[in-house]
Amino acid sequence: MSFEQFESWSLVLGVGGLIAFMVFIVWDLAKKSKAGRFGTFILFLALGLGLLGFVIKTVLMEYFIHQ
Secondary structure, eight states, X not given: OOHHHHHHXXXXXXXXXXXXXXXXXXXXXXXXXXXXXXXXXXXXXXXXXXXXXHHHHHHHHHHHHOO
């Protein structure tokens, strides 16, 4: 495995782990604050939009860099 491959996999696993941890934090926050179904939905919607923005940015950067 080359250094570049290791960096690529480490980035994917590291960011994936942080995303999973963020999901746990939001779920725990919703549970402890007794947000209810709608409040929990709004919290996860906000998190999902942030993650969607990150994914879109990554896809666009890869598309325009390798074009």
